[in-house]
Amino acid sequence: MTIKHLTPEDLTVDMENQMVKLFKQLNPDLKLNPLVKIMEKEDQLSLVYCQEGDQIIGMASMVTYSVLSGSKGLVEDVVVDTAYRGQGLGRQLMEKLLQIAQEKGLTEVLLFTGNHRQSAIRLYTKLGFEKSQSGMYRIRFNQS
Template identity: 45%
Template sequence: MEIKLLKPKELTSETQDQLMGLLDQISPGKIPLMTMKLFDQQNPLTLVYCLLEGQVVGMASMCTYKVHSGYKGWIEDVVVDHRARGRGIGRKLMEKLIEVSREKGLSRLLLFTEDHRKAAVHLYKDLGFQFKDSQIYQIRMDQQ
């Protein structure tokens, strides 16, 4: 098992296809942005992934941003292939993002998960994340 930071120059079409397959496991039917489009100067993205026997079996991403209240990171798209779960891959991906967050000097690291994702909630709490009593609102800009 190898946890790696994805660098744009290392992105192959095979790796991109495997990442897209993982995203389909957590968001079936959604049409994701192609991975290469994420590596834009204006999109400060850190994407970590897990290689197991030459296959991408897990991924997690984090974007960073600066606002008056601090330099923050937001974690998204944490997923481990259903056939590779129970091996600590999600933990290793999250630990890598936490390490990168410290290196960047972030003041806060945030994430959202749904209540029914019991294993994810347990992992995040075990890593030190605390429930923040707040609500998330959204406007679907692609449907207006």
């Protein structure tokens, strides 16, 4: 098994199809944006994945942005195939994203997870993440 940082040049239709299928394990109701389109914005998205042979068995992404308070990363869509969970792949994916964050000179990495995802919360805590006391609010727009 290898952990890799996806580049636009490496992306194939087969890889994208596998990632869409894997993502459905995380949230079957969400529609994914095409990876080719997302990765057009240079250096905004870091997507790492775990591959065994030709099969993608895990992935995680981090979007980066700069605001007045610093350069930040927001971790999204961390998922490991159900058949491979419990083997430390989520940790390896997150460690790779944190390495990328340090290389980019980010001042902070954020992530949000549901309270019901206890194994994910334990992982994030072991990696050094701390629960913030700030509340997050959101508004959703109907995208047709």
